[in-house]
Amino acid sequence: MINVGFYYRVKKGHEKEFEETFSKVLEYLKKNFPGFKDGKLYRSVSDPQEYLIYSEWENLEVFRQFVSSQAYRDTTSYGKTIIEGRPTHRVLQQVE
Structure with a gap:
């Protein structure tokens, strides 16, 4: 995961x-x-304009399929109209 x-x-x-x-x-x-x-949405307690979306995926391949999909491109295009700056993300793998 x-x-x-x-x-x-x-x-x-x-x-x-x-x-x-x-x-x-x-x-x-x-x-x-x-x-x-x-997926869960978190809002900063010190700055109400800062958010974290925390998501869980079965594996890296499924996540890569999502970020290469048209739905992802549509969402990020729309997001540019309401997001300040460039969003960042971090991918972490569960240690077994």
């Missing part, structure tokens, strides 16, 4: 929109990517 953390800074006034979009993307992933396990 792998875990991916996506870190975002959302433009002021778009926080609710970002949260609602996350919910829609989460449902899409659950229905369309069998290797996607779950």
